[in-house]
């Protein structure tokens with residue numbers, strides 16, 4: 001489900017105080033999770049020139065309908081033959097993919113850019129960090145750079161639409177062994193099992 005709240009329609013111009021009635025739009029469509037074959041194939045990403053916008057301009061932590069920054073990054077990645085873009089912040093640190101959070105695995109530790117890198121604190125990210133805590137996987141929210149991605153044993157992205165998808169290629173070079181890594185597979189399984197349990201609970205609520 002996508003829920004959009006807008007200031008509503010109003011006269012042409014940027015002053016939204018002119019909008020008379022707020023609008024609430026709810027779009028419901030079946031979610032299509034990546035197939036097992038798509039998971040195995042993984043994603044090729046490009047580190048694009050286009051930077052994630054700084055919080056002082058428009059905070060990436062806010063989930064807004066303004067996706068022009070991300071759309072331009074995706075376009076750049078597609079022109080480079082990649083499936084998605086990994087965007088850097090204005091300091092050249094890893095931020096996030098165009099509609100997903102980014103993770104690396106190095107020496108058995110899960111690393112992901114901290115919120116201070118200028119990212120959306122995705123709901124799937126929160127779940128992944130929680131699941132790793134529960135299963136004893138060390139996690140660090142850290143300042144990461146392109147060299148960290150290049151040197152990673154594994155990498156993946158996460159979002160509520162796509163779940164967890166391995167990143168197997170960065171700028172045409174394989175990440176680790178160039179296929180979904182073992183920790184990525186474990187986290188994916190924990191995540192999907194937790195989602196299935198939640199769906200089962202929602203369809204069979206316990207009597208009050």
Ligand SMILES: Cc1ncc(COP(=O)(O)O)c(C=O)c1O
Pocket residue numbers: 070096097098099100101119120121122123124125158159160161
């Ligand atoms: C820029 C950006 N980062 C990360 C995410 C992942 O967030 P979530 O896990 O809540 O879907 C999204 C999702 O749309 C996004 O647009």
